[in-house]
Amino acid sequence: MNLDSETKAVELPEDHGDELRLWLRLLTCTTLIEGTVRSRLRERFDVTLPRFDLMAQLDRAPEGMTLSDVSKRMMVSNGNVTGLVERLVESGHLDRRTSVSDRRVQVIRLTKVGRAEFRRMAAEHETWIADIFSDLTPKDVRELMRLLAKAKGSAQKAASRRAL
Amino acid sequence: MNLDSETKAVELPEDHGDELRLWLRLLTCTTLIEGTVRSRLRERFDVTLPRFDLMAQLDRAPEGMTLSDVSKRMMVSNGNVTGLVERLVESGHLDRRTSVSDRRVQVIRLTKVGRAEFRRMAAEHETWIADIFSDLTPKDVRELMRLLAKAKGSAQKAASRRAL
DNA sequence: GCCAATTGCTTGAAGCCTAAAGAAATTGAA
DNA sequence: TTCAATTTCTTTAGGCTTCAAGCAATTGGC
Numbered sequence: 001m002n003l004d005s006e007t008k009a010v011e012l013p014e015d016h017g018d019e020l021r022l023w024l025r026l027l028t029c030t031t032l033i034e035g036t037v038r039s040r041l042r043e044r045f046d047v048t049l050p051r052f053d054l055m056a057q058l059d060r061a062p063e064g065m066t067l068s069d070v071s072k073r074m075m076v077s078n079g080n081v082t083g084l085v086e087r088l089v090e091s092g093h094l095d096r097r098t099s100v101s102d103r104r105v106q107v108i109r110l111t112k113v114g115r116a117e118f119r120r121m122a123a124e125h126e127t128w129i130a131d132i133f134s135d136l137t138p139k140d141v142r143e144l145m146r147l148l149a150k151a152k153g154s155a156q157k158a159a160s161r162r163a164l
Numbered sequence: 165m166n167l168d169s170e171t172k173a174v175e176l177p178e179d180h181g182d183e184l185r186l187w188l189r190l191l192t193c194t195t196l197i198e199g200t201v202r203s204r205l206r207e208r209f210d211v212t213l214p215r216f217d218l219m220a221q222l223d224r225a226p227e228g229m230t231l232s233d234v235s236k237r238m239m240v241s242n243g244n245v246t247g248l249v250e251r252l253v254e255s256g257h258l259d260r261r262t263s264v265s266d267r268r269v270q271v272i273r274l275t276k277v278g279r280a281e282f283r284r285m286a287a288e289h290e291t292w293i294a295d296i297f298s299d300l301t302p303k304d305v306r307e308l309m310r311l312l313a314k315a316k317g318s319a320q321k322a323a324s325r326r327a328l
Numbered sequence: 329g330c331c332a333a334t335t336g337c338t339t340g341a342a343g344c345c346t347a348a349a350g351a352a353a354t355t356g357a358a
Numbered sequence: 359t360t361c362a363a364t365t366t367c368t369t370t371a372g373g374c375t376t377c378a379a380g381c382a383a384t385t386g387g388c
Contacts (some may be wrong), residue, residue, distance in 0.1 A: 020303050028316060029312050068367080082368055087343080105367085106367070150300060158295050161295075231337065232336095243375080243378095245374085269335095
């Protein structure tokens with residue numbers, strides 16, 4: 001039995017430098033792309049990224065979504081969604097109504113105008129993303145998808161461990 | 165000569181769905197991890213993520229940095245840095261002085277207290293990150309690093325193309 | 329030296345975001 | 359039925375963030 005190795009595990013700090021560098025690189029990539037997308041959305045359509053993201057969620061839900069659904073999907077706070085929705089209703093992109101079966105619940109949908117405008121933006125948005133990743137081969141893309149899925153699973157597990 | 169393939173390239177929309185899904189997954193991963201780190205920083209040290217990030221930049225620059233340097237490194241606006249620095253000077257973590265050679269320039273550094281506190285936070289922060297990525301093998305980590313580096317390069321090229 | 333352009337930073341307006349507290353509606357156990 | 363617990367959403371305070379406009383200092387071409 002090797003006492004040293006046991007002692008080591010407890011007393012010596014492990015080397016987590018690689019993971020830290022991975023996190024920083026992930027963050028840099030995302031920040032870079034997010035910034036590009038944000039400024040293009042503003043220049044071309046005078047819309048903010050959070051508004052675009054919210055409309056994207058609703059575009060996939062023709063029946064509408066509750067504010068809680070949106071909050072979970074976008075991984076932002078409830079209060080945040082309340083404000084975002086308020087502004088998008090104000091600008092005529094969203095329709096909001098109280099659920100008949102539960103009067104606490106607000107159901108929101110894209111208006112006709114909102115949907116048309118989103119589709120127009122989304123088409124162009126997709127080409128920006130393709131441009132941003134244009135140096136990656138299809139294999140790179142697949143491999144990144146796979147590894148990020150694994151990373152996501154790992155992060156979710158860690159988050160739920162913490163939540164206890 | 166294949167006329168069809170030329171026509172296709174111009175008239176038919178290409179399929180960029182994979183790149184879009186990759187972007188969404190990248191964003192989800194980052195948001196998830198960022199949220200975990202933010203709440204742990206708040207719970208354990210009552211500090212915000214932007215403050216931590218700024219201190220991390222300064223920890224690596226014993227000679228100090230100018231606000232512009234910080235702004236570029238953190239990829240945030242100048243005005244943002246002005247406010248962040250203001251609050252961290254106020255709380256005694258940062259020292260700020262006007263450069264003698266150029267009176268427009270503000271040089272900021274960690275104070276003794278700021279550095280000590282950052283080191284304490286950073287040590288724990290590193291273990292959180294390791295925990296978050298604990299399902300990834302060393303090979304996964306290497307491979308992700310490589311592919312993200314490639315993605316970063318691609319995104320930077322796209323951003324500079326756009327800037328013209 | 330002069331002054332136009334540039335650089336570094338700050339300010340102000342608007343919007344995004346969180347955490348925490350609170351209001352209103354629903355649920356479910358006794 | 360009753361009412362405590364839960365759920366859904368809003369509100370508030372504080373901080374983060376961007377963009378655009380503006381001020382002050384420096385630089386570079388003449």
